[in-house]
Amino acid sequence: MRQIDKADGQRHIRASRQGRSAGPGRWLAITAVTGAAGLLIAACSSGSPAPTTPAASHSAAKASASASAAAARAQLHISPGDGHHNVNPSKGIKVTSASGKIQSVTVTSGHQTVSGSFNGAHTVWRNQWALQPSRNYTVQATAVNSSGTRITSTSSFHTLTPGASDTAMIFEGYKQSYGVAMPIRITFSSPVTNKAAVEKALQVSSSKPVTGAWYWDGNQTLYFRTMNYWPANTTVSFDGHLNGVEASAGVFFTADLTQTFDIGPSLVVVASTKTHYLNVFYKGKQWGHWPISTGRPGLDTVNGTYITLEKGNPVRMVGNGYNELVNDAVRFTYSGDYLHSAPWSVGEQGITNVSHGCVNLSPQHAAMYYNLATPGDPVTVTGSPHTGKWGDGFTVWFLSWKQLLKGSALGQAVQVTSSGSTFVSPSSVTQTPATARLAGPKPDNYAAQ
Known part of the structure; x- marks a missing residue:
């Protein structure tokens, strides 16, 4: 038996305690209830939408914002x-x-x-x-x-913490004055393989515009050399934005490098081993034509355009058969070539070559040159039967403009102004290499490598 009660306004279906099957009547009752529910659903669908709960609304808004x-x-x-x-x-x-x-x-x-x-x-x-x-x-x-x-x-x-680092150093000193042939020289504590990335991180500015190029001498030395000599009385600034640059695989720079220096008056000398004379140009004008004596046969003073490195008064010079204190000595090669006072060879100066490889001057002329000389002044030697050796001093002026460009990882020229430097295609450069001694070395020095 089944009994239907009403309680709290709701209908409940309660099975009797007897174990009889509900039979067809039960299925009819369940069907009736299900049908009633269907009517309720249909009625709801035909009216206004059911209100959304606050939680559902918040969830939908969050999903929309995320999307x-x-x-x-x-x-x-x-x-x-x-x-x-x-x-x-x-x-x-x-x-x-x-x-x-x-x-x-x-x-x-x-x-x-x-x-x-x-x-x-x-x-x-x-x-x-x-x-x-x-x-x-x-x-x-x-x-x-x-x-x-x-x-x-x-x-x-x-950003990562490097496991190994590289450092860079610049040759030029802060606010120091140099000659018109002085290149910027950067040396690195370990080999650089990402050379193009390093070049891109470097900026040069100059109070007077110039065109130049970067040149790698191996993996740890980098030069910036101008096409022609620097204009006299120029202020140059270098900014190496190296911090964070990967020098080689897994090796990073961890600091920047900056420097400012000056280019002073133009002092250019050209020594001829054939004529036995030194032409001196100061501030754009010929200042001297002095008799000299260069290296004797077998100890020849060799061709090339060098730069002055240092000077001393006096300098102890020791070699095969001599040990002398020499006055007013200006050095231009690492191997020990100087322009210096040589009172002992005054009689041969202007006539023949008798030195051990240096450029001998009279005491008067040596003192005049010594008092003007600064590191970076160009010294050109011509007329020798032999050419200079690459790396015996600052020898980047041995290179032609085309050779200089080949030493750049980017292969581009650098145009420098007071506001900084820009890489440009060499074909777009309108300036040309000068052949006048006051502006740069002549082609006869290009073979001196």
């Missing part, structure tokens, strides 16, 4: 991505807009900011110099997409 953020990130991409660690600082930052133009990019690391630039279409932004190792960076970018919607994206990441 919008994902869409924004897809349209405005920042690399390295948010949360990345051990980022290679030399790879830099790249912000890309897939739709519309980038309006602004701000990169900070503590109180420091990072500079960069856009491409012409304002769809890509890159930082200018390498990032610093072992630092946290935050990038905030804003763009306006093609539909006019403002999009923002942010990324925070941490």
Whole structure:
């Protein structure tokens, strides 16, 4: 038996305690209840939508915001991505807009900011110099997409801590004055294999415009030499934005390098081993035509354009058959060639070559030259039966302009102004190598390598 009770306005179906089957009547009752529920559902569907609970509304809004953020990130991409660690600082930052133009990019690391630039279409932004190792960076970018919607994206990441480092040193001293042939010389504590990356990190500025090029002498020495001599009375600044640059695989620079120095008055000398005379040009005018004696046969003073390295008064000179204190000595090769006072050979000066390889001058002329000389003054030797040896002093002026360009990893010329330097194609350079002695060495020295 079954019994249907009403309690609290609801109907309940209660099976009797007897173990009989409900039979057809039971199935009819269940069907009736199910049918009634169906009528209720149909009635609800034909009316107004059911109210959404607060929890469901919040969940939907959160999902929508998440989808919008994902869409924004897809349209405005920042690399390295948010949360990345051990980022290679030399790879830099790249912000890309897939739709519309980038309006602004701000990169900070503590109180420091990072500079960069856009491409012409304002769809890509890159930082200018390498990032610093072992630092946290935050990038905030804003763009306006093609539909006019403002999009923002942010990324925070941490650069790696190098396992090995390289250091760079510059030859020139702060606020020191040098001659018009002085190249910038940078030396590195370990071999550099990423030479192009290093060149790109270097900036030169000059109070007077010049054209030059970088030249690698091996893997640990880098020169910047001008096409022609520096203009006299020029201030030169060097900025090596090296911190974070990967010198070789896994080896990074961890500091920048800067220096400022001056180019003084022009002092150029040309020694002829054939005529036995030295032509001296000071401040653009011929200042002297002095008799000299150069290296005797077998000890010849060799061809090439060198620069003065140092001077001393007196200098102890020791060699095969001599040990002398020599006055007013100006050195131009590592192997020991000087322009110096030689009172013992005055009778031969202007007539014949009797020295051990140095350029002998009278005491009066040697003192005059010594008082003007500074490191970096060009010294050219001509007329010798032999050419100079590469690396015996600062010998980058042995190179022609074309040879100089071949020593650059980028193969480009560098145009220098007061606001900095720019890499340019050599074919776009309008300046030409000078052949006048006051501006640069003549082609007869190019073979001296």
